[in-house]
Amino acid sequence: MVPGTPAPGDVWAALHSVRRSGPLVHNITNYVAMDLSANVLLAAGASPAMVHARDEAAEFAGIAGALVVNIGTLSPEWVAAMLDAATVARDRGIPWVLDPVAVGATSYRTRTASDLLALRPAVIRGNASEILALAGAAGRGKGVDSTDSSSDAVDAAGELATKTGAVVAVTGEIDVVTDGRRSVQVAGGHPLMARVTAMGCAASAVTGAFAAVVDDLFLATAAALAVLGLAGARAAVDAPGPGTLRWRLLDELHMLDEATVLEGTRIS
Ligand SMILES: Nc1ncnc2c1ncn2[C@@H]1O[C@H](COP(=O)(O)OP(=O)(O)O)[C@@H](O)[C@H]1O
Ligand SMILES: Cc1ncsc1CCOP(=O)(O)O
Numbered sequence: 001m002v003p004g005t006p007a008p009g010d011v012w013a014a015l016h017s018v019r020r021s022g023p024l025v026h027n028i029t030n031y032v033a034m035d036l037s038a039n040v041l042l043a044a045g046a047s048p049a050m051v052h053a054r055d056e057a058a059e060f061a062g063i064a065g066a067l068v069v070n071i072g073t074l075s076p077e078w079v080a081a082m083l084d085a086a087t088v089a090r091d092r093g094i095p096w097v098l099d100p101v102a103v104g105a106t107s108y109r110t111r112t113a114s115d116l117l118a119l120r121p122a123v124i125r126g127n128a129s130e131i132l133a134l135a136g137a138a139g140r141g142k143g144v145d146s147t148d149s150s151s152d153a154v155d156a157a158g159e160l161a162t163k164t165g166a167v168v169a170v171t172g173e174i175d176v177v178t179d180g181r182r183s184v185q186v187a188g189g190h191p192l193m194a195r196v197t198a199m200g201c202a203a204s205a206v207t208g209a210f211a212a213v214v215d216d217l218f219l220a221t222a223a224a225l226a227v228l229g230l231a232g233a234r235a236a237v238d239a240p241g242p243g244t245l246r247w248r249l250l251d252e253l254h255m256l257d258e259a260t261v262l263e264g265t266r267i268s
């Protein structure tokens with residue numbers, strides 16, 4: 001195993017920490033994702049709050065354990081709130097996660113993502129087409145969905161991590177996490193997860209919860225994705241379709257215990 005690769009015991013310790021501390025996770029996320037992200041955070045043991053008004057976003061970021069900024073449904077008021085909140089998080093050392101939904105699809109998204117990048121997110125989590133676009137490659141996504149596989153975006157993720165100082169996670173069939181120096185693959189999950197809207201947004205939200213309680217953000221990110229992937233794989237067993245997977249995922253996240261995490265974590 002490469003030195004620095006999170007072990008199953010690290011993943012369990014991280015989940016245990018989330019459950020023990022119940023961190024407040026401030027989300028400025030899209031209309032589609034609000035419900036699933038909040039429920040996934042609760043099932044993981046964190047306290048979600050979806051707060052996007054410009055009048056309060058900066059103040060709220062200051063009391064949170066982590067901030068998650070997701071550009072899925074944009075408007076000028078929301079962008080201003082995102083920039084205000086991310087500025088507070090940066091200035092106070094509160095870890096914040098950027099989910100660059102559909103970056104590259106329009107110049108508004110690309111400009112907004114670039115303005116947010118300048119505020120130094122601690123973690124960037126996107127699908128392969130989004131990470132490629134953010135790293136400067138021509139956008140090949142289909143709106144919010146990826147048309148690339150994570151393996152196509154490994155180099156782009158490494159370059160983005162080095163350039164921004166963020167931990168970068170590319171999700172898909174295999175999740176790749178890198179800080180530019182260390183890089184791991186997190187296996188797990190299930191193809192049905194990609195048939196549930198806002199599952200990637202939920203992955204970013206859970207990453208925020210782990211980043212709030214684990215100092216090593218590389219470990220926090222890998223652990224969050226391992227836990228979500230494990231819950232997703234278990235939820236998919238005998239699920240006839242995405243509807244069943246969606247509700248079972250919450251139950252599986254809630255029920256994950258030490259033995260299951262130690263047995264089911266696949267990080268290499
Ligand atoms: N083919 C797949 N096999 C296993 N897990 C998957 C697959 N596609 C997506 N996932 C999982 O679903 C979650 C959402 O990822 P993804 O679909 O890449 O994000 P997005 O919704 O932003 O495009 C991640 O945890 C990822 O690991
Ligand atoms: C469908 C849709 N449209 C705008 S945001 C959004 C949700 C995207 O969620 P995810 O990136 O997790 O698939």
Ligand SMILES: [Mg+2]
Pocket residue numbers: 101102126127144200201
């Ligand atoms: Mg997404």
